[in-house]
Amino acid sequence: xxxxxxxxxxxxxxxxxxxxxxxxxxxxxxxxxxxxxxxxxxxxxxxxxxxxxxxxxxxxxxxxxxxxxxxxxxxxxxxxxxxxxxxxxxxxxxxxxxxxxxxxxxxxxxxxxxxxxxxxxxxxxxxxxxxxxxxxxxxxxxxxxxxxxxxxxxxxxxxxxxxxxxxxxxxxxxxxxxxxxxxxxxxxxxxxxxxxxxxxxxxxxxxxxxxxxxxxxxxxxxxxxxxxxxxxxxxxxxxxxxxxxxxxxxxxxxxxxxxxxxxxxxxxxxxxxxxxxxxxxxxxxxxxxxxxxxxxxxxxxxxxxxxxxxxxxxxxxxxxxxxxxxxxxxxxxxxxxxxxxxxxxxxxxxxxxxxxxxxxxxxxxxxxxxxxxxxxxxxxxxxxxxxxxxxxxxxxxxxxxxxxxxxxxx
Amino acid sequence: xxxxxxxxxxxxxxxxxxxxxxxxxxxxxxxxxxxxxxxxxxxxxxxxxxxxxxxxxxxxxxxxxxxxxxxxxxxxxxxxxxxxxxxxxxxxxxxxxxxxxxxxxxxxxxxxxxxxxxxxxxxxxxxxxxxxxxxxxxxxxxxxxxxxxxxxxxxxxxxxxxxxxxxxxxxxxxxxxxxxxxxxxxxxxxxxxxxxxxxxxxxxxxxxxxxx
Numbered sequence: 356x357x358x359x360x361x362x363x364x365x366x367x368x369x370x371x372x373x374x375x376x377x378x379x380x381x382x383x384x385x386x387x388x389x390x391x392x393x394x395x396x397x398x399x400x401x402x403x404x405x406x407x408x409x410x411x412x413x414x415x416x417x418x419x420x421x422x423x424x425x426x427x428x429x430x431x432x433x434x435x436x437x438x439x440x441x442x443x444x445x446x447x448x449x450x451x452x453x454x455x456x457x458x459x460x461x462x463x464x465x466x467x468x469x470x471x472x473x474x475x476x477x478x479x480x481x482x483x484x485x486x487x488x489x490x491x492x493x494x495x496x497x498x499x500x501x502x503x504x505x506x507x508x509x510x511x512x513x514x515x516x517x518x519x520x521x522x523x524x525x526x527x528x529x530x531x532x533x534x535x536x537x538x539x540x541x542x543x544x545x546x547x548x549x550x551x552x553x554x555x556x557x558x559x560x561x562x563x564x565x566x567x568x569x570x571x572x573x574x575x576x577x578x579x580x581x582x583x584x585x586x587x588x589x590x591x592x593x594x595x596x597x598x599x600x601x602x603x604x605x606x607x608x609x610x611x612x613x614x615x616x617x618x619x620x621x622x623x624x625x626x627x628x629x630x631x632x633x634x635x636x637x638x639x640x641x642x643x644x645x646x647x648x649x650x651x652x653x654x655x656x657x658x659x660x661x662x663x664x665x666x667x668x669x670x671x672x673x674x675x676x677x678x679x680x681x682x683x684x685x686x687x688x689x690x691x692x693x694x695x696x697x698x699x700x701x702x703x704x705x706x707x708x709x710x711x712x713x714x715x716x717x718x719x720x721x722x723x724x725x726x727x728x729x730x731x732x733x734x735x736x737x738x739x740x741x742x743x744x745x746x747x748x749x750x751x752x753x754x755x756x757x758x759x760x761x762x763x764x765x
Numbered sequence: 766x767x768x769x770x771x772x773x774x775x776x777x778x779x780x781x782x783x784x785x786x787x788x789x790x791x792x793x794x795x796x797x798x799x800x801x802x803x804x805x806x807x808x809x810x811x812x813x814x815x816x817x818x819x820x821x822x823x824x825x826x827x828x829x830x831x832x833x834x835x836x837x838x839x840x841x842x843x844x845x846x847x848x849x850x851x852x853x854x855x856x857x858x859x860x861x862x863x864x865x866x867x868x869x870x871x872x873x874x875x876x877x878x879x880x881x882x883x884x885x886x887x888x889x890x891x892x893x894x895x896x897x898x899x900x901x902x903x904x905x906x907x908x909x910x911x912x913x914x915x916x917x918x919x920x921x922x923x924x925x926x927x928x929x930x931x932x933x934x935x936x937x938x939x940x941x942x943x944x945x946x947x948x949x950x951x952x953x954x955x956x957x958x959x960x961x962x963x964x965x966x967x968x969x970x971x972x973x974x975x976x977x
Contacts, residue, residue, distance in 0.1 A: 582821070586871040589953045590863060593856040596960075603853075605956045607845055615817035616951035618828040619844040620837075622781040 365403040369421070372396035376417065380425045385417040441525050444483060448476040452537050452544065459541070470543060477547055481555045487522060488559045491515075492566050505581045512574045519567045526563075529556050684709045685721050689729070692737065692760050703757040719755055726758070737762055770795040775805055778816060778827040781844075785824045785874055785944025788931050796825050813837070820951050823874040824944025848952060854903030855929075855949060858920070861887075861896045874947045878930065880921060880938040888913055 369376065375396040379387045387393050387406065397415050400406035406415045455469035534553055538544045596603050607617050629640060678686075688705045691697060702722045703715065711718050726733060733739065737760040743753040774792040777784055786793045796802050796816065802825075806815055815830040832838045848855075862872040865886045872878075887893040897916055901907045906919035921940060924930040929949075930940040 582873075583870050586873065586950055587863065587869070589950060589957065590856060590859045590871060592957055593852070593953060594860055597853045597856065605849060605852075605960065607842055607959070610959060613832060613838075613841065614951075614955050615828050616819075616948055616955055617845050618817075618832055618841045619781065620779075620814050620827045620829045621840045621844060623779040625776055625779070 361403075365405060368399040368403045368405060372399060376400075376421065376425065379417055380422050381429075385419075385422050386412075387415045387417065389413040389415065441480075441483060441487075444476060444480045445528065448473065448480060449537070451476050455544075456539065456541070473544070474547060477552050481552060484526075484556065484559050488562050488566075491518070491522065492562065505577055505584060509574065509577045509581065512570055512577060516567070516570050516574065519563060519570070522563060523560075526556055526560050529553070681711060681713050681718070681721060684711045685725050688722070689725060689733075692733070695736075695762070698762045699759060701757055701759045715756075719758065722758055723755075733760070735763075771801070771804065774801075775808060778805070778809065778825070779814070781827060782928065783824045783826045783944040783948055785947070787875060787941045787943045788928065793825070819874075819944060819947035820954070821874070821947050824947040826944075826948060845952070848949065851904065852953075854900055856953075857896060857900045857903060858924070859946075861893060861900060864893060864896070872942050872946060874942050874944045876942040878921075878940045878942070880917065880940070884914055884917055887917065 372395070375387060375393060379385055386409070387397060387400075389397065397406060400417070400421075401408070401415065405418050405421050407418070408414075409416050451469055451472035455466060455473055458465035458469055460466075529552070531553070534548050538548055607613060610617070629636065629643075631640065633640070684705075687709065688700070688702070691705075692700055702719065705711075706715060706718050713721070726739065740759045740761065741755050742757040742759070743755045746752045746754050770791060773789075774784065774795055777789060777792055782789070784792050784796055796805060802816060809815055809827065810830055813830055813834075814827050816825050817828045818825055829837045829841055832841060859872050862876075862878070862883075863869055865883060870876075887897050894913055897913065897920065898907075901916045901920055904920060904923045906923050907916070921930060925932055925940065927945075928943055929945045931943050933939050933941055
């Protein structure tokens with residue numbers, strides 16, 4: 356047969372004889388008795404190498420791998436059952452201890468019988484505790500490994516942490532006080548309960564604490580993973596958005612309710628004047644005053660090659676203001692106008708007559724600047740006529756070629 | 766001591782700084798305490814302001830306590846626009862850092878960045894080099910040099926100047942991300958929801974059920 360056929364045959368055998376297997380695994384320590392009703396199951400299982408005959412008994416042993424599989428897939432269910440078993444075992448133990456103490460000193464046979472019961476209950480309790488801690492450990496280590504979704508993993512981890520609290524409550528009920536109450540002054544009970552049971556409970560509590568620590572770490576990492584998942588989602592979303600819509604520019608103008616992150620206030624810079632009357636800050640105020648004076652007095656450093664010119668005292672001398680020849684020409688022109696001797700004067704005629712050392716355009720600008728400053732005085736006495744031509748292409752651009760001042764008749 | 770921390774905290778908030786463990790550890794620890802935060806809020810409330818905490822609780826910043834006033838709303842809008850202007854550059858930078866990280870973890874407040882490690886990763890990959898080039902261009906930090914090192918340095922310096930990163934140590938080549946990234950993530954989340962995209966990937970924790 357091929358690989359696939361082997362697999363199908365083995366799984367088929369397990370499926371068909373699941374009841375027999377379940378009973379054997381959990382009630383017969385993996386042993387199937389050779390009996391007519393089990394013959395089909397034994398044949399199918401041994402054919403698929405899932406069971407083998409025992410040498411010293413007429414029975415078959417189920418393969419360890421099959422037992423592990425049944426353990427694995429049913430551990431949660433068994434955990435649930437075992438958890439409820441605690442209370443009944445503790446009640447049984449309590450009852451057997453009471454019976455033992457009652458029989459103590461009265462009937463030796465009863466006493467030995469009840470002590471035997473106490474021992475049995477103690478061993479059962481210890482086994483149950485071990486099973487519970489181991490099964491919890493398995494849940495933590497195995498079951499989550501198949502869950503991919505982060506939210507589901509967080510949920511399961513949180514549930515497990517809550518379960519640890521419940522188990523701890525069971526352990527608390529088996530504390531030193533309870534043990535002392537059970538033991539009284541009996542040395543045999545002390546040896547059994549305080550030394551054996553308590554030691555076992557403490558050891559299991561350590562294991563449980565370790566699982567708890569691991570769970571806390573898992574939870575913290577899972578929450579971090581979820582946070583990273585969310586942030587990565589944001590980064591990817593905006594990357595796609597900017598790729599699909601270049602120049603994407605979100606606006607909050609029409610958003611009615613703005614969250615905190617969009618209601619940032621504006622910056623306020625703090626500054627203040629110093630208190631000049633402050634006696635405490637006298638030294639500081641003096642320092643900053645000296646510093647300010649030094650800065651104000653700092654002369655500009657002369658250039659290296661330039662000789663230092665000596666200062667000359669010219670306070671008693673008169674300095675004549677130098678007037679630019681063109682400005683002088685303008686003043687001469689307006690002096691002639693204001694003299695009233697000429698009925699009509701042209702700016703361009705004056706330009707040629709005075710031999711002004713400027714372009715005609717600059718001369719006209721100088722004349723106009725002076726006129727704009729003095730127009731009220733001049734307009735009273737003269738009609739000012741501009742000679743201008745339109746310069747295309749823009750309407751309103753004129754070239755003023757001359758300005759004539761005609762004396763108004765009195 | 767208490768007054769000193771109060772003054773420092775309020776001053777930073779009004780200067781529009783984001784108070785986080787990375788840059789202002791003392792003030793961060795101060796405002797983390799509810800009673801201190803209430804005291805700060807009572808003070809700020811008188812001038813129409815209040816404190817806000819980022820979703821990841823890694824940063825505190827100052828907001829207008831009410832936006833009923835039109836002028837305040839305009840100012841808040843202007844503040845928001847200053848972020849939006851460089852949004853593409855910030856997103857590209859976040860993507861670059863995530864691509865470099867071996868676990869693809871996003872940059873968050875408190876993340877350490879080593880300049881030499883970033884440089885080594887970028888120089889090894891032409892895709893990352895192109896990404897860096899784009900980021901430098903977005904931040905207007907392209908410069909004349911064509912060297913990756915120079916570009917990376919300009920971008921890091923830009924982020925430091927704007928308090929998104931905080932340089933630590935004397936060598937100046939190790940940086941720690943600040944709480945400003947937390948504010949930015951909150952703003953991105955808001956923009957996304959405002960744009961009409963539901964946050965589909967986030968799994969809310971269902972009510973607790975019995976395991977056993």
